[in-house]
Amino acid sequence: xxxxxxxxxxxGLRAAEVAALEGADVTLYDGKPSxxxxxxxxxxxxxxxxxxxxxxRFQSRYAGPRxxxxxxxxxxxDFSPQAMREWAADLGIETFQxxxxxxxxxxxxxxxxxxxxxxxxxxxxxxxxMNHRWTSLIHGTPITLGFIAPAGPVSTSTDAVVLALxxxxxxxxxxxxxxxxxxxxxxxxxxxxxxxxxxxxxxWPQELLxxxxxxxxxxxxxxxxxxxxxxxxxxxxxxxxxxxxxQLGMALRSMREPSIQIDFKPTFxxxxxxxxxxxxxxxxxxxAVRRWxxxxxxxxxxxxxxxxxxxxxxGELAAAVKCCSLALTGPRPIAEAISSAGGVRWSExxxxxxxxxxxxxxxxxxxxxWEAPTxxxxxxxxxxxxxxxxxxxxxxxREPS
Numbered sequence: 001x002x003x004x005x006x007x008x009x010x011x012g013l014r015a016a017e018v019a020a021l022e023g024a025d026v027t028l029y030d031g032k033p034s035x036x037x038x039x040x041x042x043x044x045x046x047x048x049x050x051x052x053x054x055x056x057r058f059q060s061r062y063a064g065p066r067x068x069x070x071x072x073x074x075x076x077x078d079f080s081p082q083a084m085r086e087w088a089a090d091l092g093i094e095t096f097q098x099x100x101x102x103x104x105x106x107x108x109x110x111x112x113x114x115x116x117x118x119x120x121x122x123x124x125x126x127x128x129x130m131n132h133r134w135t136s137l138i139h140g141t142p143i144t145l146g147f148i149a150p151a152g153p154v155s156t157s158t159d160a161v162v163l164a165l166x167x168x169x170x171x172x173x174x175x176x177x178x179x180x181x182x183x184x185x186x187x188x189x190x191x192x193x194x195x196x197x198x199x200x201x202x203x204w205p206q207e208l209l210x211x212x213x214x215x216x217x218x219x220x221x222x223x224x225x226x227x228x229x230x231x232x233x234x235x236x237x238x239x240x241x242x243x244x245x246x247q248l249g250m251a252l253r254s255m256r257e258p259s260i261q262i263d264f265k266p267t268f269x270x271x272x273x274x275x276x277x278x279x280x281x282x283x284x285x286x287x288a289v290r291r292w293x294x295x296x297x298x299x300x301x302x303x304x305x306x307x308x309x310x311x312x313x314x315g316e317l318a319a320a321v322k323c324c325s326l327a328l329t330g331p332r333p334i335a336e337a338i339s340s341a342g343g344v345r346w347s348e349x350x351x352x353x354x355x356x357x358x359x360x361x362x363x364x365x366x367x368x369x370w371e372a373p374t375x376x377x378x379x380x381x382x383x384x385x386x387x388x389x390x391x392x393x394x395x396x397x398r399e400p401s
Contacts (some may be wrong), residue, residue, distance in 0.1 A: 001160070003161070004027050005019070007166060007367075008164075009164060012386065013118075014382070027158075031131065031133040036114045036117075058380075061372045066347060072384075079380075081380060091113060163367060177193050188344060191341075197338035199238065202238075216297065217262070217295065217301075221262070229248050230244060343367045349363060
């Protein structure tokens with residue numbers, strides 16, 4: 001069997017590995033000069049491979065319009081978080097679990113792992129066809145693929161195809177969404193690609209930025225459209241970044257007028273905060289900042305929203321700290337996002353991740369219409385879908401016709 005993988009990110013590399021381990025002839029195509037470019041970008045933060053939380057909680061992290069029930073339970077049974085750690089160990093890469101539950105390589109670097117992974121694939125006989133930009137697919141037996149290569153147009157035949165072309169975040173790495181028209185030509189429905197795990201904008205005044213830009217909002221709880229997330233935010237010149245707002249991306253996108261409510265002191269009730277102010281007769285806000293341990297960014301935001309009005313009671317101030325509402329104007333551009341939402345609709349795929357309208361052609365990774373927060377879920381999702389797509393292609397080829 002010959003299987004063609006189009007896309008050299010984590011999902012494509014994993015699909016190539018699964019197919020090669022089962023004895024298939026594998027060619028991996030990518031439009032860039034080298035593979036794993038977005039993988040290396042992820043490594044700048046230490047390369048968060050997966051997460052150690054319980055399976056039920058892990059599965060719930062994935063979302064997407066009309067996503068099939070139990071699909072992630074099934075996909076993660078194919079390639080589990082524990083399997084991810086064992087896979088890394090087989091490459092000689094030791095991993096560790098941080099206090100947050102996130103799992104990283106001990107060296108906190110992506111390049112050593114990628115080098116060993118690519119070498120393993122070469123040893124398995126995988127052929128790497130770099131600088132090959134996918135341009136066409138003619139369905140049949142075999143399937144015919146077209147590419148633009150350095151020497152000109154190239155046409156090749158294959159028994160099966162795994163598409164792992166990514167979304168549209170970090171387009172300089174190759175995931176630019178240029179594959180969408182090619183699939184739409186075959187009647188494949190694709191949800192618009194949108195920024196996920198990204199910052200959101202709000203028009204801060206200059207006087208606030210002078211005090212708060214680059215400062216964190218730690219141990220907060222944020223809510224949008226009924227969904228709540230805990231963690232940290234960072235005040236930027238354009239708005240807010242950070243894990244807490246990344247988790248709320250889907251909720252914020254669904255709101256006609258997006259906004260978040262921030263609880264700066266989620267471990268205290270308003271009454272408990274007010275009680276800490278007993279005996280204060282003057283300098284109410286300054287004392288609250290000290291006694292409640294409000295950070296610089298928090299104090300600047302509360303002051304900005306209050307304007308020129310003086311605080312008259314501790315209860316009033318506590319209520320503001322417990323529920324600070326911020327209007328947002330929209331997400332940052334998709335090119336800046338960590339990941340993207342949208343992609344091939346689930347209705348176009350069967351349980352094997354094969355395109356129903358193009359038998360023998362499979363999709364994997366971020367080009368499918370799912371999203372997940374940061375924390376190891378994105379990488380795990382790419383590996384799990386890459387595993388399912390490649391193993392399904394092999395099974396279908398071997399089944400009697």
